[in-house]
Amino acid sequence: MDDNDFGDFGSDPYEFANMIGDGDQPVYPGCRKYTKLSALVKLYNLKAKHGMSDVCFTELLILQGDLLPEGNTIPTSMYEAKKTLCALGLSYEKMHACPNDCILYRKEYEDSTTCPTCGITRWKEGKDSILKEGVPAKVVWYFPPIPRFKRMFQSHETAKSLTWHAARKSIDGQMSHPADSPSWKLLDDKWPEFGNEPRNLRLALSSDGFNPHSSLSSRYSCWPVILVTYNLPPWLCMKRKFMMLTLLISGPKQPGNDIDVYLEPLIDDLKSLWDGIRGVYDAHNGEYFTLRAALMWTINDFPAYGNLSGCVVKGYKACPICGDDTPSHKLKNGHKICYIGHRKWLPINHPYRRQRAAFNGKPEYGTPPEPLTGEEVLHMVEDGDRVCWKKKSIFFDLEYWKYLPVRHALDVMHIEKNVCDSIIGTLLEIPGKNKDGIAARLDLLNMGVKTNLQPEYGERRTRLPHGPWNLSRAEKREVCYSFYGMKVPEGYSSNIKNLVSLQDSRLLGLKSHDCHTLMQQLLPVAIRSVLEKPARYAITRLCFFFNAICAKTVDVSKLDKLEEDVVVTLCLLEKYFPPSFFDIMVHLVVHLVREVRLCGPVYFRWMYPFERYMKVLKGTVGVPSSQKMGVSKPLSGCTVSVVDRDLLNQAHLYVLKNTEEVLPYIEQHMIHIKTAYPKFRKRTKWLQDKHNSTFIQWLRFKVQSELNEEDNHGVSKI
Known part of the structure; x- marks a missing residue:
């Protein structure tokens, strides 16, 4: 065994000792079924399964502590629970990023105070959360996947499920799992030492953005990056339980084409996983082995497809598979590009190829374009031939990436x-x-x-x-x-x-x-x-x-x-x-x-399971429902606006007109205006404008008069 054997439990021996103590300590004196650690793990699983907010989880812990006998060890806050669970390796790394998406402050830049590319001052934590230049900070949370892959094999049932694909009987000519696909078999054939170990992991990556503050702030975005493991059987691998959040990119704007900067720590770990992580314990077979993993493809909507792959997804060359031969046509009056010309995919002798009037007025003699291989794409972007490419994707840093037939899946x-x-x-x-x-x-x-x-x-x-x-x-x-x-x-x-x-x-x-x-x-x-x-x-x-x-x-x-x-x-x-x-x-x-x-x-390979998972994330990192009404201070990315008197009166009038108790007063006021201005009785627009400009003041006077009259008669509605 090497130093990685105990990487799951952190580097602090005192944390490891505390975790062992929590594992032996009963949840209350005399309890034999649960320890403090096992009870917290069960409760935290419930929190994750049902998308419980931190506030709700804290209240649940307080209630549990009140229900259990005196002397129980249940923590009374989410903060205390996290301190205990962090010993299991459920930790993360928080990194600052240049607001212009130049670098992450890690490795050689960890102690830098300015960005070496654009020269902007690094954001410092504390009271000042805005840079001197007025640019909001960008923060990245990285959740290392390697310790979690190790923990998957420490579960007897999960470790058995991770070799399901090798033990099952496949039916010739039928594909029911990625293990039946040519992409899976290519890894087995090209790297036999990787394919011969069924415990080696095949992964897919998905990323998309959402606004955590809903409509309260349109100037903010979160981009989670999620990994899934295809070794698991079909009924497990796309479930939320086995979706692994690895990155959370948070900032006032989307990362766009610069998302490669934020993917650097994940790519470094994927390189380590391809080289192999020694000393991983397999609870099912009761042995240690060297774990390797390969990323098979990414799963994204089409704009994110362009950001991750580096290809153009707009204009004449918008199809990433057709490339230079994309069948496109600029519409003179619609001012848009349409993609017609699918007859070139027909057999060469098909009658549609010779028809003119029904299509674009021309016969079709072309042949369908051949998709570029990863090696051809890499050669093009490295030689600067970037007609269809915006950048060299960071995924090409992975040794095997250029050999994969499908690197980015269409959603x-x-x-x-x-x-x-x-x-x-x-x-x-x-x-x-x-x-x-x-x-x-x-x-x-x-x-x-x-x-x-x-x-x-x-x-x-x-x-x-x-x-x-x-x-x-x-x-x-x-x-x-x-x-x-x-x-x-x-x-x-x-x-x-x-x-x-x-x-x-x-x-x-x-x-x-x-x-x-x-x-x-x-x-x-x-x-x-x-x-x-x-x-x-x-x-x-x-x-x-x-x-x-x-x-x-x-x-x-x-x-x-x-x-x-x-x-x-x-x-x-x-x-x-x-x-x-x-x-x-x-x-x-x-x-x-x-x-x-x-x-x-x-x-x-579609986005449905990831969209459902991101809905859970949105409920977790967004604004709690109890705070959505009556926000006392602006959220991150918001600015304070001064509302003028006219706009305030307009909002006040809108609320009054949608209140049932005020409707009789609106009718009375319209009658009052028509009586006071008989010459304008038939001018509807003038009457409505007059009503809007005088109703609030008239209503105040009317209500005050009614209250004074009631007081004079000794009657009060209150």
Whole structure:
């Protein structure tokens, strides 16, 4: 054994001795079932499982102490509980960062007082939490993963589960776990010494940002970085219990492309894990071994995909798989870039390749672009050929990273949501989400296709001819009534009825899982009797594709057919929908089958479990609900604003008009104004302005008069 054997318990021998003492000390005199340490661990597990706030946990500890007999050892605050639990290794490292995202103050910069890159003064803890230059501080909390990986093997059940993938019987031609994928097998074949040890860990990383203060401060963000372990069986590896928070990046702005600076400590630990951590105890086999680990890919939404990978995710080269050969076209009137040209993925003799009028007015003879390998990408960014790349990603510091076939996974959750929003918004003509309009019709005219759909200008209004994607007013109502009347099993989805607005025939407030439910099952049912048949057929095919690709078990023999079908589906959408419909999210659909073929089932690589975990984090690090009303001082990132008298009166008037007791006085005041100014009785706007400017003062006088009258008669409402 070496020095790492006792790394879980900290470097302080007194802390280790105290922990041994807490492990032997009963929770109260005479108790044989729980010790102080085991009781605290159980309670803290409840806190983590149910997302309990620190204030709630402190109150629970106080209640437990009151319920137990005198002389009990239960701590009375969260602070005391943390002091005990920190001996288990549940600690973290707090690091300062340059506000301009230049460096972390660690290693050679740990004692620096200024940033060596930009020269800004380092933030010091204490009363002054703002730099002299007025830039808010940035702080990073790092939770080292190595001690926690060691503790996973110290649990008999968890250690057994971590070798589940090697003991199970896989079915040929079926993928139900990343262990069945070519990406997993590539690590086994290229590094046999790594693959021959089933206890070596395969990891995935996810990161996304959220605002911990909700709407109270829009100038603040938290970026958690989370690791998951794929060695575990499918029913465990994506559960919150085994999601490992490694970094929490906190500051007034998002890290953006400079997120590599904050990932440095994690990358250092991943390098150590690839080289091997000796002396890790396996409780299941009762032996010590050398633990190694490899990061297989990252899981992010598309903007974060660009930040972590270093690739461009906007403009003409927005597709990270197609790169320079991204099929893009600038719309002259819509002033946006559309991504059409999916016919190049069709077989060379497919009839769609020769059709012109239905597509972009030209035949298609091109071939689909070949995705770049990691070695090719690394060569490009190191040689300065960065047309499609913004930087060299820090993940290339990992020895094996350039050999992985998929380094950053496309998130099916966000792709499905954006595609669903585009379809629903276009069919129901929802403002802000509708891909149709005058500009879209003029772009069709400029491309020389579907000229019969160009706008018809009249004296009073411009008329848009009925397109294949348009629904009549009656058909929109029929679709909305279909959604309004749908009933699904308990827990299947949110109540679809609450998302339907029958007054204006819209769907409002769709969340990611609502869009998932619509695309998987409900949308084909709602449009089955409306819309022109070709457009309806194309949408239904797309829904069936998402249903098939999200299956928990993938039949490898059917993937080629599935890929051919989705290309035909996208070509059908190009025939019957305007070019403005094809944003980058619609284009990315063509690459989803490739990633399933290389990485395995989708549900191991989408953001749903991480979004749920970040909701728990938001409730933990955000503003407690008891403080949201009546905040006495500004939160971090907030500024104090002086409200002028007019704005204060406007807010006061708004509150009065929404108070039931004041409604009779509003009617009396309007009658008073009409009586006092008979010449303006029919001028509604003038009367309303006069009412708004005089009502508050009139109400004060009116209420005071009533109170004086009641006092004179010896009556008081109070």
